[in-house]
Amino acid sequence: MKILLNNNPEEIPGDSISVNALLKFKNFTFKMLIIKINGSLVKKSDYESALVRDGDDVHVLHLISGG
Amino acid sequence: MKAEEITKILSRKTVGIAGCGGLGSNCAVALARVGIGTLIIADFDVITVGNLNRQYYFFDQVGRKKVTSLKENIARINPDVNVIACDLRLIPENIPSIFGGCDVIVEAFDLAGQKEMFLESVLGAMPSIPVVAGLGMAGWGMNDTIHCRQVDNLFICGDEISEISPEMPPIAPRVGMVANMQANVVLEILLKNE
Numbered sequence: 001m002k003i004l005l006n007n008n009p010e011e012i013p014g015d016s017i018s019v020n021a022l023l024k025f026k027n028f029t030f031k032m033l034i035i036k037i038n039g040s041l042v043k044k045s046d047y048e049s050a051l052v053r054d055g056d057d058v059h060v061l062h063l064i065s066g067g
Numbered sequence: 068m069k070a071e072e073i074t075k076i077l078s079r080k081t082v083g084i085a086g087c088g089g090l091g092s093n094c095a096v097a098l099a100r101v102g103i104g105t106l107i108i109a110d111f112d113v114i115t116v117g118n119l120n121r122q123y124y125f126f127d128q129v130g131r132k133k134v135t136s137l138k139e140n141i142a143r144i145n146p147d148v149n150v151i152a153c154d155l156r157l158i159p160e161n162i163p164s165i166f167g168g169c170d171v172i173v174e175a176f177d178l179a180g181q182k183e184m185f186l187e188s189v190l191g192a193m194p195s196i197p198v199v200a201g202l203g204m205a206g207w208g209m210n211d212t213i214h215c216r217q218v219d220n221l222f223i224c225g226d227e228i229s230e231i232s233p234e235m236p237p238i239a240p241r242v243g244m245v246a247n248m249q250a251n252v253v254l255e256i257l258l259k260n261e
Contacts, residue, residue, distance in 0.1 A: 031179075032179035032180055034183065034186050036219065041194070043191060061218070064229075066205045067088055067204070067242070
């Protein structure tokens with residue numbers, strides 16, 4: 001399937017993938033994240049159950065310390 | 068738009084600032100100077116000598132509460148600003164009641180875990196309120212890496228790379244740049260549809 005990940009087109013195996021599996025597939029190892037699918041926030045507690053599907057617009061923000 | 072028109076519009080607006088450290092104190096002062104009507108500032112911390120390398124406080128305020136001191140400093144700059152000082156630790160349970168009436172909210176925390184907690188709370192509970200976050204401003208130099216970008220109602224200011232460490236401390240110039248960039252985005256949002 002094709003998705004948009006942080007504004008870049010990506011080819012992901014399968015018809016859908018959990019957020020956790022997507023993070024693993026992309027080697028995103030940051031612990032502190034904000035994730036949005038098609039404009040809606042995915043809460044951290046839902047990373048296992050939330051699914052990314054073909055055509056979805058996904059944003060993964062890495063939160064880093066400093067302020 | 069003329070200066071008087073801008074002041075008139077901004078005097079009717081409310082901006083929330085979560086955290087009164089390097090980002091929050093400097094952003095609040097910039098917004099106070101341009102005459103935002105109400106600033107809701109929240110922080111539980113006290114000022115230390117180590118904060119003075121970037122935060123908008125004075126040596127004689129060390130040991131005092133940040134929200135109280137910031138309210139005093141703003142009153143000395145622009146007494147017309149109504150500052151609501153919340154001396155507390157922000158948690159998911161109190162964030163909606165404190166910031167629910169804001170036109171824009173500024174995320175100005177220090178630690179990534181706090182940023183995550185706050186952004187998840189605001190984007191989850193109040194998705195219609197624009198949020199301006201500061202991400203990545205440790206160290207010095209690298210002016211051209213600092214940028215601003217928008218993801219839906221979330222605006223991100225910073226270089227999104229430079230994390231604080233013993234070798235990369237947060238210090239006045241870059242922290243001030245991001246804080247003022249956040250204030251600039253707040254104005255852009257508030258003046259856009261006027």
